[in-house]
Amino acid sequence: MEEIASLNKCFEFYPLVKELYNTIQTYRGAIQTKNLDIFLQWIREQLSSEKNPFYYYALRLLSDLQAVKNALISPFSNGLLEGQINRLKTIKRVTYGRAGLAILEKRVLYRL
Structure with a gap:
């Protein structure tokens, strides 16, 4: 108040x-x-x-x-998709130059 x-x-x-x-x-x-x-x-x-x-x-x-x-x-939204793309890009930026494809794949699949 x-x-x-x-x-x-x-x-x-x-x-x-x-x-x-x-x-x-x-x-x-x-x-x-x-x-x-x-x-x-x-x-x-x-x-x-x-x-x-x-x-x-x-x-x-x-x-x-x-x-x-x-x-x-419209009742539809692409917000969920945009969120996943944002998460993937963030992981990619964090691991840039320090991790190979195997580590990137694990981070994406296991949400580390």
């Missing part, structure tokens, strides 16, 4: 922070709930003026809107 009180006090002193906070929370809510309508409304609001804090971010999202829409409406 102390954090909320501090946040509200910050909003009193800096009204622009409250606007920024609300913008971020709207975006965050749209992504977490996978609500495409709220997300598209958020993009429209941000693109309404170059002075909006996330104008260029929204412009970048708009350039790849189909991929973002698919991520919001």
